[in-house]
Amino acid sequence: MKNLHFQYGKEAIFEDLSLQVNQEEFVSVIGPSGSGKTTLFRLITGLEAPQQGEVLLQGKAVTSAGGRIGYMPQRDQLMPWRTILENVILPLELQGIRKKEACEKALPLLASFGLEGTEHSYPGELSGGMRQRVSFLRAYLTGAEVLLLDEPFSALDAITRLSMQEWLTAQWTKWKKTIIFITHDLDEALFLSDRVFVTSTPPMTSLKELQIPLARPRTMEDVNDPSLLQVKRELLRQFRAEGVL
Amino acid sequence: MKQVAERYYFLSIGIFLSFLLVWEITARGIALAFILPSPTEVIIRLWELREPLLLTHLPATLSIILVGLIISVLLGTGLASWMSWNTTAEKAFYPLLIASQTIPVIALAPIFVLWFGYSIWSKVAVAVLITFFPITVNTFDGLRSTSRELKELMRTMGASRKDIFLKLSLPSALPSFFSGLKVAVTLSVIGAAIGEWLGAQEGLGYFSRRMMTQFDGAGVFAPIVLLSLVGVLLFIGVVVLEKWILKWRSYT
Numbered sequence: 001m002k003n004l005h006f007q008y009g010k011e012a013i014f015e016d017l018s019l020q021v022n023q024e025e026f027v028s029v030i031g032p033s034g035s036g037k038t039t040l041f042r043l044i045t046g047l048e049a050p051q052q053g054e055v056l057l058q059g060k061a062v063t064s065a066g067g068r069i070g071y072m073p074q075r076d077q078l079m080p081w082r083t084i085l086e087n088v089i090l091p092l093e094l095q096g097i098r099k100k101e102a103c104e105k106a107l108p109l110l111a112s113f114g115l116e117g118t119e120h121s122y123p124g125e126l127s128g129g130m131r132q133r134v135s136f137l138r139a140y141l142t143g144a145e146v147l148l149l150d151e152p153f154s155a156l157d158a159i160t161r162l163s164m165q166e167w168l169t170a171q172w173t174k175w176k177k178t179i180i181f182i183t184h185d186l187d188e189a190l191f192l193s194d195r196v197f198v199t200s201t202p203p204m205t206s207l208k209e210l211q212i213p214l215a216r217p218r219t220m221e222d223v224n225d226p227s228l229l230q231v232k233r234e235l236l237r238q239f240r241a242e243g244v245l
Numbered sequence: 246m247k248q249v250a251e252r253y254y255f256l257s258i259g260i261f262l263s264f265l266l267v268w269e270i271t272a273r274g275i276a277l278a279f280i281l282p283s284p285t286e287v288i289i290r291l292w293e294l295r296e297p298l299l300l301t302h303l304p305a306t307l308s309i310i311l312v313g314l315i316i317s318v319l320l321g322t323g324l325a326s327w328m329s330w331n332t333t334a335e336k337a338f339y340p341l342l343i344a345s346q347t348i349p350v351i352a353l354a355p356i357f358v359l360w361f362g363y364s365i366w367s368k369v370a371v372a373v374l375i376t377f378f379p380i381t382v383n384t385f386d387g388l389r390s391t392s393r394e395l396k397e398l399m400r401t402m403g404a405s406r407k408d409i410f411l412k413l414s415l416p417s418a419l420p421s422f423f424s425g426l427k428v429a430v431t432l433s434v435i436g437a438a439i440g441e442w443l444g445a446q447e448g449l450g451y452f453s454r455r456m457m458t459q460f461d462g463a464g465v466f467a468p469i470v471l472l473s474l475v476g477v478l479l480f481i482g483v484v485v486l487e488k489w490i491l492k493w494r495s496y497t
Contacts, residue, residue: 045401066403077398081416081493090412091402124496142402 012203013039016053019197019207021180023145026172028181028189029207031199032239037182040199041150044180045069057146070139070147070177075155076131078123084134085110085119091142106141112174113137114167129160136171146178153188162220165191169218190232191223198235200242210235282463290463291470298452298468305448307475309365309437310430313372317429320373321380322422329388329414330406342381350374351439358444368440368448375436376429380422387421388414420494423487430483434476 013036021027029037042048044055046065055062062068070091078087085103088110092102110116113133123131132152139147149168153161165188172179183189189196190212198208213227222228265284272283282290291298324342328335354371361367391414399409441450449468456464488495 047397047400065397065400069401071398071401073394073398075394077392077395079395079413079416080497081419081491090399093412094399094402094404094408122493122496124493 014043014050015203015205017204017206018053019209021146021178023178024176026179026181026192026194028183028193028196029199030183030186030189030196033184035199036202036204037184037199038150041071041148041180041182044146044148045071068144068146070142070144072132072135072139072147072149072152074151076123076128076135078131078134078138080123083120083122084115084126087123087134088138088141090138095143106137109137109141113140113171127160128156129164132156132164133167136168140171140175140177146180149179149181151182151184154184161188166220168192169216173217186232186235187223190228191218191220196235198238208238277462279460279462282466286463287466287470290461291467294464294467298449298471302447302449302452302468303471303475305365305445306437306441306450306472309368309372309440309448310433310475310479312365313369313376313436314429314433316369316373317376317380317433318426321377321425322384325381325384325388325418326410328385330410339385342378345374346378348374350436351443354440354443357440363444363446367444368437371440371443372433372436376433379428379432380425383421383425383428384418387418390421391417420491423483423491427480427483427487430479431476434472434479438472 029040031037039048043050044062046055046062046069049063057068078084079090082090085106089097089099089102089106092105093099097105107119110119113136115130115133115137118126118130118134123134126134135152136147136149139149153164156164169192181189181192193212196210196212198210200208210231212231214222214225269283269285272278272281272286275281278286324338328338350371353374354367357367357370361370391409395413396409399413404412437448438450438453441448442454445451449472453465453468456462456468
């Protein structure tokens, strides 16, 4: 992302903002609500266009929405009238792949994503956690190298959320994708990411960046690692200084 | 849940039977069958007239209803799709659509007879004119209520406007379409009957009116009983179709 400038009406949100995400990296964006996290996402997906600067994906500018990024929205946004299998093949269908072929491609993946036996169920029959798995598989099946996850676990209960976080880490390791993850949950960001970007009050010219000093593979217990707690304290101190906490 | 449903029907059947009972007693009290025939007289007359009613007049009315409904569905969903696709079309047609409902159809029906003669089409025109509105408006509202988030998600997947319309707007408008269709099937019976009343040579509405001129009270009511049966059966038919097509709804 290079020299990005974006404003809604007269109010600038980003001014000359640049940041880079590397291949196969897991990056989180965290910040208080209203701090432009979702705007950042809409810029990356191409749903919004920056007034100045550009969003580059593997060297090519993102000029409009269109199939280059796998997006997993906040609520699962599955189509209730489609079965699980029909939901996950949606991106393939939109790429013009025939339904039969798309099903053949998607079916074996259901098991890998912990969804075996659900292919003919409707989204209404599945729990919130399972629905998010379907939503993630659908984003994966776009074939995009970069997956954008917008607070995907915010609507889940605490226990389900923990298991989904471990599940996501495993999936990320398996499929070697670049993941950009938005959250307002500090622990979630620290546990999942290689790097964390912190948004603050607009207009922003840069985002604070934190390296997470944990080795992989990680388990939930690592959240209490002293080095991680140090990062967390630092972040909290900054939030207090900015008056968001 | 099932028990609640049974009690529900039980209640309405009970009320209906007591209504018939009061009617029967009143009719016998008045004892002027050409003004108020009793339910039993109507049933007996229905049995006596079964051949002309079921073989000549019911098929005539049914074909008006079905042809009218098919035209309304095609025209209504077509116009609704066009209006949701194109804002200019919406601005042009939506007000006209509302205004069309202020036209007293009963007053127009004789003109249709003038235009289309005693053929089926004058009656179909009446049926279409009153069933077309609920189908169009409901379908259009359904198409308009498409989830914005899903639309954006599909755009990030590179979906074209056509993709979004076919794979998102259309399926999400189906429940509203069925609500419109349920209203339309009951209205179509009324439309066909009105049409036949005003100018026809066969049909249940026509037959009812002919019996009126002969002061045959039970003969007036017999085809009306059939008409309302047709309406109820059509309604049930649509509900069954809806349950089958929208079976995913039972899971949400």
